[in-house]
Amino acid sequence: MGDSLLIFFGPVLLPRLINAYRSLRVSIASRPPPRPLPAAPGRALNILFGGIVFFLLLSLPFNPHAPEPNIFALTRSRLNTPTDVIFNRLARFRPDNLLSHTDNLLQSKLTSLGARRVYLTFGPDALVSCQFCSYDDLTTYLMYYLPFHVLLPHLGHLMLLGIATSAPIAGREAARWRMKFTLAGLALAAIDVYIIATYDAINGAPLSVRAGQKPPTSLYNQVTLLRPLAIVVCDVICAAIIWLSATNRFFFKPPAVGEQIDGAIDMVVxxxxxxxxxxxxxxxxxxxxxxxxxxxxxxxxxxxxxxxxxxxxxxxxxxxxxxxxxxxxxxxxxxxxxxxxxxxxxxxxxxxxxxxxxxxxxxxx
Incomplete structure (x- = not known):
């Protein structure tokens, strides 16, 4: 089967591969020598560096906005552990062995398997604060969760990429990547929404968790810390691409005729x-x-x-x-x-x- 496919597609793919290899060699041979980083792309890298530091701090588990530890893992409780037992164990980790007002609200809500699914997927805030949500329709919790927990961070990330690839601020070298970086940010947001919308914290858990042998893991806690870390990785890749293209080390693209004319006019002026x-x-x-x-x-x-x-x-x-x-x-x-x-x-x-x-x-x- 493989030989048949090779015989069929070989005459079509082989010339394309040869032409791609030759064009790559020509582009490498015509590439100018590396140069120091210009000032405009340097501003783009500074903006991205600020975003990297900010989102990296948000990905640390001890930052002020980090989610509360998963009470199932903290108290070593199972999915079928009674609610009173879970919160009696939780009181040992609280000051003076007293539950807080938030703990009491959570205890009043965390009484069924559907509520525990919501807690593990969307976090305690959605379970306690959402007034129009229903355990029978998890889409209502999704609508409550998405705007501030998912869309807001990604909108901030897209705004950061837009500023870092703005031609008046970052120059031509960074502006040429504007569309590609924006698509990368949108793809990252789409993957985040897809995971939250399709993952079932109970049915998708390992068999040992569903059988009540191990404490369940919280998707909400994991995604809340992994989301800014994924944004950091995306921004690091974007910064590396801008640096490589701005210094003519890779991704070299000769300026267009209009840009060459503008440059010559600027030199004459x-x-x-x-x-x-x-x-x-x-x-x-x-x-x-x-x-x-x-x-x-x-x-x-x-x-x-x-x-x-x-x-x-x-x-x-x-x-x-x-x-x-x-x-x-x-x-x-x-x-x-x-x-x-x-x-x-x-x-x-x-x-x-x-x-x-x-x-x-x-x-x-």
Whole structure:
């Protein structure tokens, strides 16, 4: 049978597998080198980290919002143990061996097998507080349980994922995963609702529990602590995916044509702004020199001196004769030694420094 299926589906699947392998190799070869984490995806990771810490604290059994211990397991009672015996045992774990008001309400409700099924599935709050619920129709308890115990945590989780994948906050690298992360959060919520709606804490229990040999376990207690832990695992996976894609280590996707054009326009605008800033600074400096009388005189003297030094006769505009320093014998000998590599001057490094200076000044022009 297996050989027949392989012969039938082989010619169809094999070319697809080969094409997928080739496309994977091409994507890996064209992937740019890893880069540091940009600022925008870093904000997304910080948001997810805050959610991870919050839900991890909710998954700890000793957190302030953790459910009360299962009284069947705490008192080592069975499903068929009488109610009075269970709460007499429970009183030993209470201060001064006295039951609280909540314990008394629970004792008045926990009198039948249907009530114990509700307690093990939906918790003591649903059993005690629900006014419209009936033991004959567990859907009524489900409607009471879902909004605050199931839907509210998952809605908060979806809101967290939405903020962490928002383009204005987290950038393009995280926003590309928005739909996939939202579907993952919805799938997690659907699985949670399915478990609560279909599991029977008594009929689904092991045979030893139904036979009255072992205490029953509370689905309510287990799910209340496992729900935030599952959300933590989901958020850790989402954070890892964002980090891998934002640093070009995996899941690399080249930017679209529109994004490339926008990036080029942003670079041009930034270059123009930098150039305008430099020209404005130069203009302000020049105006400051021209407006100050002393600086203006020193500037005029400098340029007259430079013009005279470059003039073959050394004549200034005012008829003065200045000695050209470059024609002095001592300066000429020093220049010759420097050009010959003597005198401790590294001309190559000097040229590199001059080139870096010019590039820094003219950057963006």
């Amino acid at each position: 930034k270059s123009l702004k930098d150039t305008t800033t430099k020209l404005h600074a130069s203009s302000v400096t020049r105006n400051a020199v021209v407006r100050d009388k002393e600086l203006k005189n020193r500037d005029d003297l400098y340029w007259r001196t430079m013009a005279a030094s470059e003039s073959p006769t050394g004549e200034t505009g005012e008829g003065q004769i200045l000695n050209n320093i470059w024609e002095e014998e001592e300066v000429a000998r020093a220049m010759s030694r420097a050009m010959a590599g003597q005198g401790g001057i590294d001309l190559a490094q000097l040229g590199v420094n001059a080139n870096d200076f010019v590039q820094g000044v003219t950057e963006g022009l």
